[in-house]
Amino acid sequence: MSNGTIDWALDLRVRITTLLDNTITGTVYAFCQTTNTITLIEDPPAEQSTTTDSNTKPLRPNYRIIKTSFVRDVTTLSRPKKTTIPPSAASIAQGTPHRDAFARAEPPIGPVAVAQLNAKAEAAVAAERKRRARIGVGVTKEAQAFFDLLSNTVPSIWHGKSIIAMEEVRIDPPYTPESCLADDPDSAALRYVKRVVEGTREKLAHTNSQIKGG
Template identity: 35%
Template sequence: MDTTTPVSQQPSNASGKWSDAVRDVSNGGSQSNRTTPEPKDTQPPVPLVGMGVKATTAIGEEVSGTVFTYDTTTNCLSRAFPGSSKSTFKILKISHLKDFALTPVDPNTPSIVPEIKHISLDRVRAREAAAVKEAQQRLARIGEGVTTEAQDIFDALSKTLPCRWAKDSIVVLDEVIISPPYDVANCKANASSSASLARVKKVLEGEKKRLQSAK
């Protein structure tokens, strides 16, 4: 049995023919119940997606595939060409078709429309919160009104030591403050943090030498 739904071959009425075909699918292929035309801005019914389509373009090119979507605003049809591992998609302008026909797809053929799976809102909110926190942390690592050299020193130190900005000074380990121009002599800490101060000075000296040699 030929399961193809033929459509008239008048090229000047392609858009109207497509709308008729859409309504035919919606009514199960019957035109007897059609009393009022559908508005032009009405999206086609879901059953149309996934159907096969054979078309001849205005220049005589014959193409076939599966209906992936149809946009009433641009009057364009998206078709999928299933392959062995992936599908190729092509967009056609309905008004540029000379002829087309819809054909049912074998139910055993894998659907080109991906299944909509359940989404956990808790996981979405957790990912959102994590992304916001990470963005805030990145922003906090950028000094306000500091020089490029100061930012480079901060970035270098923060790779091995926890750092934060306090206006234009760098606070390392929450114990050592490095003030502009960020030399070893500008490192200060309380007497109880002498070990941390010595460590920061050593790291700072090495990073400044590395940055100087990279220029």
């Protein structure tokens, strides 16, 4: 089936029955033969479609993407209001290549900013990696609470059950100033992290005492 053969279906209002006997009513927005999916703009709920308040903002359309293999039955409810032949249909009738099958889709189909989407995906992956680096595996709740408070002051990540602070200081359990190690025992970073660790433990002890005291 060529793209041109499904151009006539755009804007049809249909009711789709799925293999699970669920019904979805809406307007055909797009059809993808690569993924074998049909996209509908769902009809709004009855209570929303009857709203006449002029101050009410128009609802954003809700799109449903359905695999064609999941469709049991399709019933046409109404045809598009437009009666003009779209340029794509005319080009097919003339034997010219079909290049704008979705030219009359509403809302219009705009270009996809692939670079922007890739940047968002990369940022999301980086954020997830950063989030996971802040969650200790196999550590106690007290250790995680210590890490959370410590990382508010110095950059920290988990390395097994140890904590790496400022990329050069390792804090081993039980996370005391004495359990802080660095390649250079006289480094300023080590001295600083020890002070922060001591302060963090004092804050946690104070918080825990308040909780126990009620």
